[in-house]
Amino acid sequence: MSYDLYFYKRQNQQISESDISDYLTNNLCPANEQGNQWFYENDDTEVYFSFDLNEPETDPEAIELETVLDFDYTRFSFNLNFLRPDFFGQEAFLFVDQMISDLSLYVVNPQSTIDEEFPTQPGEAELYRNWSEINARHSAHFYEELELNYYPLPASNAVWKHNFNKRQIQDELGEEYFVPKVMVLQTVADKRIITLSVWPEGLPILVPQVDYYLLVKKYRKLFKEVEESGLISAKTFQTHFGSFVSNSDAGKVIHPSNANSLQKLFNSIKFDGDVSGFAEKLPFEKMVNVIPADDENGFSQKITTVLD
Known part of the structure; x- marks a missing residue:
């Protein structure tokens, strides 16, 4: 089709x-x-x-x-x-x-x-x-027949605009910064659609507005290289790292100077949970921005987006 x-x-x-x-x-x-x-x-x-x-x-x-x-x-x-x-x-x-x-x-x-x-x-x-x-x-x-998943148009557009502009923002900020992709997942237990971005090794980063951050830690402990990863919620992120975030023309960022000072906190923070068993990648072939209306041929949310 x-x-x-x-x-x-x-x-x-x-x-x-x-x-x-x-x-x-x-x-x-x-x-x-x-x-x-x-x-x-x-x-x-x-x-x-x-x-x-x-x-x-x-x-x-x-x-x-x-x-x-x-x-x-x-x-x-x-x-x-x-x-x-x-x-x-x-x-x-x-x-x-x-x-x-x-x-x-x-x-x-x-x-x-x-x-x-x-x-x-x-x-x-x-x-x-x-x-x-x-x-x-x-x-x-086809919403029910194909078991599609509804995600509101404004939230969907926000994900796309961030990812569409990701490379341009990376060029503007420079190689010192990490500009993550915003990923869309669905929780296993209650089928909620959530957003997630990766934050590796406490790097200077453009901070996207997402539901969860996947922290990837790499550090030495007892002469061994330790690597572990886990989720923290947006609330946990704000509580522990909000004071390190600055505003910039590209959006909210953690600058290199702040990244260095938060490294110990980054490596010691307790994860809220793991991705495995909590959420799975939601294919965009299964995500739409409308749901059926009461009338047989209608839909509940008219599309009014105008191209920028």
């Missing part, structure tokens, strides 16, 4: 197959070995989508359909799955909109509710809003 787009160009437009291929390779990701698919996957946000260069049609009727008035089908298409957190669309269509603008491409959108006979150039965020609305309805419809 996916959202598909097909890209067209005007017949007099000087843009070749290699122009589009090079654009995808240079601005998105390398092509596969066959040179006909660009599968994008962001390790930080876990968002993925793809572009395909489709085989030429051999059927005469199909070939005729590829030419619409003064438009030609480029044979490039886009694919993004439904039943995903809304930020999948936010990230994907940032690129799609930019590509359409940079290459002056036109789109045939089979999912559009508007009866469009010809390829069009969508307005800014128009495709995102279309995908988002359909994604919300599908998510509500």
Whole structure:
């Protein structure tokens, strides 16, 4: 179940197959070995989508359909799955909109509710809003059948924005600081969705707003190297380490000077518990931002996110 787009160009437009291929390779990701698919996957946000260069049609009727008035089908298409957190669309269509603008491409959108006979150039965020609305309805419809998990849109967006900007923040702060990823987990006992970040060895760190921190300790004890890890809650973090946290343009941070002075406390702090047996990674294929409403085809939370 996916959202598909097909890209067209005007017949007099000087843009070749290699122009589009090079654009995808240079601005998105390398092509596969066959040179006909660009599968994008962001390790930080876990968002993925793809572009395909489709085989030429051999059927005469199909070939005729590829030419619409003064438009030609480029044979490039886009694919993004439904039943995903809304930020999948936010990230994907940032690129799609930019590509359409940079290459002056036109789109045939089979999912559009508007009866469009010809390829069009969508307005800014128009495709995102279309995908988002359909994604919300599908998510509500299949919520119980597929045992999906609800996570509020503002919290979901906060996770994505942190992870999406993670590398830029790392560049701004420099190598002295550790900028952790925010991970989404589900508790084993009561199926709550929680957020977690790793804090290794008391390093200077950008402090994300999460429910739990996984501390990784490495120190010497009786001439031996000791390594252990465990969870502390946000409350425990604030109680013991809040005084070391400073505000910066990038967010809340623990600076190198403070990291050095808290090292003894970091290594001596008692964990609140272990990850194992407490929580498990929640695949984003199982997380959505809507739940079914009382009416059969509705959903409880309308999608109102606007791309920044």
